[in-house]
Amino acid sequence: MSVRLLLLLVFSLEVFRCELSKEKAGSAINAAKTLVWGPGLEADIVLPARFFYIQTVDSSGERLTTSPGEKTFEVKIVSPTEQFTRIWIQVLDRRDGSFLVRYRMYATYTDLHIHVLLKGKHVAKSPYILKGPVYHEGCDCPQPSGSVWEKNMHCPESFAQITRDLSLHPSVDPDQNAQEIPKRFGQRQSLCHYTIKENKVYVKTFGEHVGFRIFMDAILLSLTRKVRIPDVEFFVNLGDWPLEKRKPTDKLHPIFSWCGSNNTRDIVMPTYDLTESVLETMGRVSLDMMSVQANTGPPWPEKNATAFWRGRDSRQERLQLVKLSRAHPDFIDAAFTNFFFFKHDESLYGPLVKHVSFFDFFKYKYQINIDGTVAAYRLPYLLAGDSVVLKQDSGYYEHFYNELRPWEHYIPIKANLGDLLEKIQWARDHDEEARKIALAGQQLARSHLMGDSIFCYYYKLFKEYARLQITEPKVRKGMELVEQPTDDLFPCSCDRRMEKDEL
Template identity: 30%
Template sequence: MTVTMIIQLVVFCLCLAILPSCVSYASQDKWDKYLHRIDIANASYTGCGSSDEASSCYADVIADDLSAWRSRGIGKADIERAGATLATRYQVLNHKLYRNPRCVFPARCEGVEHFLLSILKDLPDMDIMINVYDHPQVPKYSQPSPVFSFSRDSHFSDIMYPAWTFWSGGPAVWPLYPTGLGRWDLQRDIITKKADATPWSEKESKAFFRGSRTSSERDPLILYSRKHPEFAAAAYTKNQAYRSKKDTLGEEPAEGVPLEDHCKYKYLFNFRGVAASFRFKHLFMCRSLVFQVGEEWLEFFYPALKPWVHYIPLDTDLKDFDEVLQFVREHDDVAQQIAERGYDFIWNNLQLSDVQAYWLQLLTDYAALLQYKPQLAEDMIEISP
């Protein structure tokens, strides 16, 4: 063996000896950006303050939603303008609740009215225009109108209220939930019971999603799952408008999966639908890691949840999804900690009592902005408990 060959052999052996540590170092360096984001997010997170304060987690949302009316107040003309939208008119007069007779979605109105009736004795007189359609009604740069909607994005200025689904009214998912997902207090208990029976160590390390194609933003995960079934279990189900396999991206529709059975998986995905997705709060109850795709569409409680503290955010194009999934798979303890923080927040701060408290604070602050004394409008019907 020549000297040159000996030197080459020595160099080769040295490379083999240090390669694992080099690879490990390079891999760790690759993940530092995510670990840093998590550290920074948690260091700056201050929580919600005293749990004795009504809506302590969400007070900033109420203040922001009503800010357009602080200096000018709300007059009769504003209510009339709001009445030209798809919103349903409600009135509170002398601690009685009235509604316009026409409600397109009776179950949704019932979900709203449950909370209005529960706080009625504490409410001042007011006119309220409540939208029970999925989509918000007031474009951001139009003339302001005091319309209440359950969800909005940055292009709208509707006042957010807790969705009817906390009590009743959908969304209906046939055949699993033909009349809606069910009362939030009951679903919390059902899903948490299943989560307790499926500890983190027994969950499958897969990205899971099951739902209909209400938004094409869901397509990348579905296609990824078809290509990498070892890492993801995502599929489309039928929706009410299903006509052919074109509506499920070229494959036969999958069977629906009850919310509690999502707990089988470590990584659960939430996408927008027509507006904000109703499933978001349910996913946290599994004690699984929630990925929120897109940050535009909101419900009233979303702003109190913080990215990298309670969930992991992803862009709508899912361009970083493969890398982030690899990160959480290699940092299982970090993933579990985020999952637990998400569960703790929703469990402790989104009970039905918190929803009721939000309604009360929102409507009390709103009524204080009215610049006139409401009178019973024509054709209104009284809503009894």
């Protein structure tokens, strides 16, 4: 027998074995005992892309921990009052025995029936009936009561970062801030001055570079379509760097930013990147917290035991990282995809390489997270994958860093990367511990950084900030109304009772 024929035979047997194991796994699943849950099964939770989970369980009650095959389940969503439903559905195989089902509605329906099927048989308590009206993302129909909305959304009582940020502001004077903040920051920085009045959004911009306003406009419009926000007036920093650098003993100005630092006192929001990924899931973006969960690379034992990084030259330590990689290619695979901030010296940093699909990062066990101009905004997606994150000690932070614990959710490395090689070696020598850290980080991302959590964070932030105001928020001179987008094709009628919450 020729070598080529032998290899072909081995390959065929391997394919047959894999298909057989998938078939056995599929037949071992118990439809009645399998678990189905999540916010996408509740009519009152309106998200750009709704989602729920399926956890496979066998006949003995044990949860499966490997994929039974990505085509295992069929999900159908229909409305008995409509012949056709404009709903895009995706069943994402998380390859750990569980599935994430996401769907985006392009119209509002009276009642939805969600069928979760295994070989034509209903799973768990399928069909799940969402009693209508079930509103789609574009429907301008806010819940009048914020407390009812929070309860429906299962929002937490509080967020540690919001409590910490607002503790520096015993009271807020919108009249005074409207005078002082533009004078202090308006000439040199890019700011948006927002007022939400009667649940309508008004804005005035300061500075030259205000393009990132689109992200803030989008989340405010989306949020006000879902819930009535208390009247509130605030300033948003559109730049990368947080602005308020005064000492806690000085009079601080409240500035909302997408990133915080140990040397500043800004009020932190979810990053524009994470915010957009939530709003545009199953839309404009390809990288979001759900898509990552279905693209985590090969199983842990088959991943490359090398630390991986790609990016641009936005920080000195990134130059050091690439030099380290060139000196220790068996430990680190790091390269630049773009040079902008420093002079490109190919002899030191090698040639630029092509962009790598983010999902291909997870072919590697170890992901290096290192600051850019500020915090590296890719961290939520790295945590959501199936690799362990080696995170640089940093003075910058995002809204969720309060939840992160070193050695529990990630492996810490020094700011100067002085112990990076040592930590990679530790991970190689302690494979099971590294795997547990990767899974804990993944679980944190799954439970704290999905769309429902992001909307809860924004609402809580605006609600708690509104409580601090000692003068009435106003639509100031020069402010313009930010219009809600119109949907002439699929308009919705809102039948909520219009009663306001008391602050």
